[in-house]
Amino acid sequence: MTDDAARFALLTERHRRELQVHCYRMLANYQDAQDLTQETLLRAWRRRETFQGQASLRTWLYRIATNACLDHLEKRTPVPAGLADLQPYPDVMLPEDPQESVVARETIELAFVVAVRHLPPRQRAVFILRDVQGWPAAKAAETLGLTVASVTSALQRARVTVRERLPGRRLDWRSPATHELSEEERGVVRAYMDAHERNDLDGLSALLRDDLRFAMLPVPGTVTTTAREAVDGWVSGGLFRPGHDDWRCAATTLNRMPAAALYLRAPGDTRHRLYTIAVLHVVDGRIAELTGFDARDRPWLGLSPAL
Template sequence: MSTDMRLEELVMGGLGDSGLVMGEVDEPTFAGLTERHRRELHVHCYRILGSFEDAEDTVQETFLRAWRRRETFEGRSTFRAWLYRIATNACLDLLAKRRPAPATGGEVPWLQPYPDRLLDELPAGDADEPEAVAVARETIELAYVVAVQHLAPRPRAALILRDVLGWPAKDVAELLGDSVNSVNSALQRARAGMREHLPAERQDWTGGEEDPATRELVRRYLDAGVATDIAGLAAMLRDDVRCSMPPTPGLHIGRDAVVNDWTANGFESLGDLRAVPTHVNRQPAVAFYLWRKQERAYLPLTIDVLRVTGGAITEITTFHDDQFPRLGLPERLPADGTE
């Protein structure tokens, strides 16, 4: 049997003389086996870190560590679980180095959007597969990711491993180097923190399953935005709407506060706009383009990611134009509005 086939059997079944196999495998073969898990590991790191770019760096670090430590894989767990362990520790190391303190006050300056087109790369699998369940449970939506960022790193990791990926407490304890009791205690604190920061009506989110009423609301939002119609936009907002624009500081809560911010920043005098509907983090979103005379085209301005509850907009997270390329949006729209 070839080395490739022996390693494939080991990876899929978690069996075999792993020390021998990992010692024999060459780097291209190993890279091929790790690469198939890239997207799900990236989503995992993104949940922990809240930053698409940091997640990319951490996945690269994960693959590097896995290659260097390949002989430590003993086959007691699946190859996939082994990679998750490495990725989680890489995330914790990065948090200790770059962001020693969690987010506060509902703001996450480092928050970045996650393109739906990349989420679609996750393996389809069965409905019971961890990543399929994770996405179905709306643990990729921005409000969830923001709430996670308010937890201390280790409780954050425990929460995602237990509640999103469904790991047993003993496996989480082994990864974190703690007792099962300590993990369960950290998990209780993390769940309490999530309840504090998640919207109360979270179970009513439309998420990726948009009904006709939600699609119509997004269409009206797009039309009112292009018309710079603040009154029209305000009519679609719930009284307690939240609005932020990471990394720009400032969290505006309540319809009046949001409208006042739009007015103060001269939204009505922006100029000629066009817009493209899209989806980000399994949520509806609208990308706005501003007419630039010198370019004779509409160029990226901002993208609004919406949370819709009960027929009203309850949250708007606005990202800058630097996110357009990652989201697969057009670089420009021509004068006639066609792509």
């Protein structure tokens, strides 16, 4: 590596994690965000002569990342929306300095990421740059090759869509972030894992709100259901087999949210293998939203494959 390349890498690598979070908000897919972050840094190196220092290096990299994500989305027809291709974001890969990288809990939560994903690509970029990154309209317009009036109009439309898509109890996605789980959230996760390990259907049902929003990916769609209907559905669908399943669980966090990694021991196996992850949104001591992800063959989640 030449001296110039080494210096450039030293300057840009410090922004990799926050750029990856930005790409994730644009794409809602962790692996795509990794790829587009690398593409961003490659583009930056190829265009290094164009960096004049009029804006900060960080701003310049965000401009490149945003347009790289837009190029990626424009190649996909139709652009995935909702839960299509959604992947969780491992907290271990979040920037170490949340203040610097503008990582707020409300804007990495799954409900927020899914709501943003319903926006058309350029409108999505406007919304993220303006309302998440806090860029002024002129700066966003220059980045996207739009007029200030177009950016303002796109932002107004985007805000309406995001508010319509967010669960009704969350109307403000820009509230101050608390980056540590509350004791209430930790307690619900412990109870959820205990109910699984004891195959306790009543205990599991008691943890769920009667207006539970539930999704099990990659199966498409989110349903709102009662606690008992949800548990009965998991049993009838083979996701939960009381008296037969042997579960072990581990607490974790994904997307700045409490989560439980569920390990299942198959008959004849000596170890519990990572099977799925349940990401939980806790409201008043009960689970209001539960999103399950297939965790097999996902080493980037940073979880042990077996217990």
